[in-house]
Amino acid sequence: MLASEQRLIQNSYYTASANAQPHYPRLEVDAVVDVCVVGAGLAGLSAAIELADRGYSVLVLEAEKVGWGASGRNGGQIIAGLACEQSVIEKALGFEASRQTWDVTLAALDLVRERIKRFDINCDLVDGFLGVAVGERKGAALREWYEDMSKRYHYDADTEWIEPNAIQKWINSPRFHSGYHDRRSGHLHPLNYTLGLARGAVSIGVRICEHSPVRTMSSGEPAILRTDNGSVKARFVVLAGNMYLPEVAPELAPALARRIMPVGTYIIGSEQIDPALVATLIPSNSAVCDSNFVLDYFRFSADHRMLFGGRVSYSTMTPANLKEDMQKRMQLVFPQLANTKVEYSWGGFVDITMSRAPDFGRVASNVFYLQGFSGHGVALTGMAGKLVAEAIGGQAERFDLMSRIPHHDFPGGKLLRTPALVLGMLWYRIRDALG
Secondary structure, eight states: OHHHHGGGSTTOHHHHTOOOOOOOOOOOSEEEEEEEEEOOSHHHHHHHHHHHHTTOOEEEEOSSOTTOSGGGTSOOEEOSSOSSOHHHHHHHHOHHHHHHHHHHHHHHHHHHHHHHHHTTOOSOOEEEEEEEESSHHHHHHHHHHHHHHHHHHOGGGGEEEEOTTTHHHHOOOTTOOEEEEEEEEEEOOHHHHHHHHHHHHHHTTOEEESSOOOOEEEOSSSEEEEOSSOEEEEEEEEEOOGGGHHHHOTTSOHHHHTTOEEEEEEEEEEOOOOHHHHHHHSTTOOEEEEOSSSOOEEEEOTTSOEEEEEEEESSSOOOTTHHHHHHHHHHHHOGGGTTOOEEEEEEEEEEEOSSSOOEEEEEETTEEEEEOOTTOOTTHHHHHHHHHHHHHTTOOHHHHHHHTSOOOOOTTHHHHHHHHHHHHHHHHHHHHHTO
């Protein structure tokens, strides 16, 4: 899968508009540290920063480059909540624990802004998110969800409901019935944010080694991790490689691989659009996501390009005519962009769980893992890193809260689980199409 992804990153808008990226060395020594973090994406870098702040010596091992995976290729939306509904957490853990997990996701939004300010990261942060519904039936369902979240989770403190007669003032599209605006959520340039976190981590003493995939790990005390050209002895390990861990280092935690599924997700970037037109399409310049199960999400970049995501692949095969199909979806939402050219198209894989809730835990007393953000991780990954650092430092209450969320293996084993998921997603697509 790593090899097949190379062509998915060749025409990324984020790569083309990235800030200067330092080159970090390979691991070519035998190192001894307090904590070894596997994966230099948002979760791993966040953990490294928090641990360094607590006085630990930290080494981050990255199989490719900083931000190479989903952290540098996602939709760039920082949104409250989890990829699953809060009802999933309520059913598993009860209301009080569900409310606490919701509060964790709100704190994650604040943490993004704190780190941008602390490390002076230039990543085009914009406040505002629009959740919108396609059609009257979906609008009624979204309104019911919004009222429940407002009443029991106090979500209306930073949000407002948008009636059907007002939706055009927020998003000039014939596709949407109603929705809500969230002032606390927003969007950013995810690769530049990730690169900025890496520079910030290094500035406080974290060591980063790129092109240093972990080949084996023994989880004793200390744990020993080996790469092609070096090794690390560490008191603690944080596995933050998400869906890439089973491929890069299948022996690290084989049981974890059965609980996540790689899902391809794709984005296009248009040519630059007249700023006056941009201002009429989404006047608040918010990020937007619809409420379909197989959803569309989009926003404008700082240089006035439409960044539009929506197609997914549950078979790990990139859809044919991807760029053209995505352009048609963009024009369905905004007919005003019918003659707008697409200059970028890229994609990658995220790791989803059966419930779409994140999967945090331990595989040994000194080995922690973070995975299963299910496409909703730009903000939550940062908080995940903070929670695991708290746990290593002896304050595990919030990490243990998240680790209590139950998870199950995907059915069908390695050979049958992908076809089963493809069939399941076909049903959801039909349901979305029926309104």
